[in-house]
Amino acid sequence: MPHPPTDKAATLQPFDLSPEEVLAELEDVLRSAPFERSEKLQRFLRFICELTLRGEGGSINEYLIGSEVFLRGPNYSPNEDSVVRRQAHTLRQKLNEFYAAEGSTHPVRIELPVGRYVPMFRRLPVPETAAAPLPENTAPAAIPHPLPARFSLSRLLLPAAAVALLLAGVLAGTRLNPAPAPTAGPATLEIWGPWSQPGRAVFLCFSSPMTAVIKHFEDPLPADTLPERHRVHPEHEQLYRDSFSLPAGGAFYFTPAVNQTKLGEAIAGVQLTALLTRLHVPLESTQSRFLTWEDLRSRDLILLGNNEANRWLDPLLTDTPFQLTPSAGKRQRAIVNRRPLPGEPPEYIINYGSGEQAADQEYALVSMLPGMSAQQRLLLISGLNAQATQAATEYLADESSLGELLARLRQQSPSHVGPWHFQAILKAEVHDKVPTKVRLIAVRTL
Numbered sequence: 001m002p003h004p005p006t007d008k009a010a011t012l013q014p015f016d017l018s019p020e021e022v023l024a025e026l027e028d029v030l031r032s033a034p035f036e037r038s039e040k041l042q043r044f045l046r047f048i049c050e051l052t053l054r055g056e057g058g059s060i061n062e063y064l065i066g067s068e069v070f071l072r073g074p075n076y077s078p079n080e081d082s083v084v085r086r087q088a089h090t091l092r093q094k095l096n097e098f099y100a101a102e103g104s105t106h107p108v109r110i111e112l113p114v115g116r117y118v119p120m121f122r123r124l125p126v127p128e129t130a131a132a133p134l135p136e137n138t139a140p141a142a143i144p145h146p147l148p149a150r151f152s153l154s155r156l157l158l159p160a161a162a163v164a165l166l167l168a169g170v171l172a173g174t175r176l177n178p179a180p181a182p183t184a185g186p187a188t189l190e191i192w193g194p195w196s197q198p199g200r201a202v203f204l205c206f207s208s209p210m211t212a213v214i215k216h217f218e219d220p221l222p223a224d225t226l227p228e229r230h231r232v233h234p235e236h237e238q239l240y241r242d243s244f245s246l247p248a249g250g251a252f253y254f255t256p257a258v259n260q261t262k263l264g265e266a267i268a269g270v271q272l273t274a275l276l277t278r279l280h281v282p283l284e285s286t287q288s289r290f291l292t293w294e295d296l297r298s299r300d301l302i303l304l305g306n307n308e309a310n311r312w313l314d315p316l317l318t319d320t321p322f323q324l325t326p327s328a329g330k331r332q333r334a335i336v337n338r339r340p341l342p343g344e345p346p347e348y349i350i351n352y353g354s355g356e357q358a359a360d361q362e363y364a365l366v367s368m369l370p371g372m373s374a375q376q377r378l379l380l381i382s383g384l385n386a387q388a389t390q391a392a393t394e395y396l397a398d399e400s401s402l403g404e405l406l407a408r409l410r411q412q413s414p415s416h417v418g419p420w421h422f423q424a425i426l427k428a429e430v431h432d433k434v435p436t437k438v439r440l441i442a443v444r445t446l
Helices: 008-012 019-030 039-053 062-068 083-100 186-195 234-244 263-278 293-298 386-396 399-412
Strands: 108-111 120-123 202-206 211-217 251-257 283-287 300-304 322-325 334-337 360-370 377-383 422-431 434-445
Touching (some): 019 108, 062 083, 083 108, 202 263, 234 251, 386 422, 386 434, 399 422
Parallel strands (some): 202 283, 202 300, 300 377
Antiparallel strands (some): 108 120, 360 377, 360 422
């Protein structure tokens, strides 16, 4: 069976730690309480760390791990057996557990970013007051130290020093520890302030839609081409040629995909990152297909997307005034108003404009809900299309818009104290799939 594509970029990422430092940290992690009773996780972590230190991170993929670590054999198919994805999710949780407790003072960190199987090795920054000045005209060294391919990794042990600092990272599944920034406005602080809790990161959850990506090839593909693709019926090809302004010739193919982030959600993620950075809130990211009930019980979460792409939304909206319904037959997906007030419609659906200059009228449901504990925060930003999700996020990140929202909330609950829990419906004007205007049309306090 052919191996899946590898992450070639992984071999190009340097780390400013020696192999000895990483291996010492690895041994500490493997001997810790979260790992001591899990031989499978120990093998998994050691395997990917040793390959990366040898400069072979680019060879790591799901098939290799399934075959070498979990001994699935030559007929192993990642599409049919999710053992690697499940164990990788557990591995990330155990690493977080280790560094939240007995490894909290370690200056070296081993991380496994969400969506990847190549580990990252980080050194926590040294406080400025404790850092010794460099001699004049001397630059700090930051040179990677790959090991020779035949180096025996498991025999090196060195004690690790202790420095306690917050972990810096990037949005792609790792911690984002913001630097000091200007103070947010009063409306932003009232709505978003409760999300800033010491030691707690916010998990941003992108939806995982079941999609089929369509691509055009100048020549038809062989039947055994990987990844598996399905040719569009010739009678339908003209529709795609007209949509993409393509000339005659070639062929169109569908490719199934479950990890495609919609562009509107990606932009929303950037906006939320900027907002939470201003509030000094650490941020991590994941996909709805990797989310668990334990995550919903224990983490602060922002979930993006509609209920056709994010399966967690409907259970969370069971008892709320506004709910989501999926497409069915000729019926569009919609926001349902279970108890309409005077002048409100029973549901909100997309109104597609006609003509090149006409705008679509789209809707988004914002639900800031009570969590499963008093300390937990939960926010659902559910556009009927991804561009409405983007528009709703822009609204929630803008001080003047939040001022309007607060005025409506206080009108409904004049004596309210504490964190706000509410639902709001926003209407977005969308031109050529780009939201241009958004306004608040309905609110309920919870």
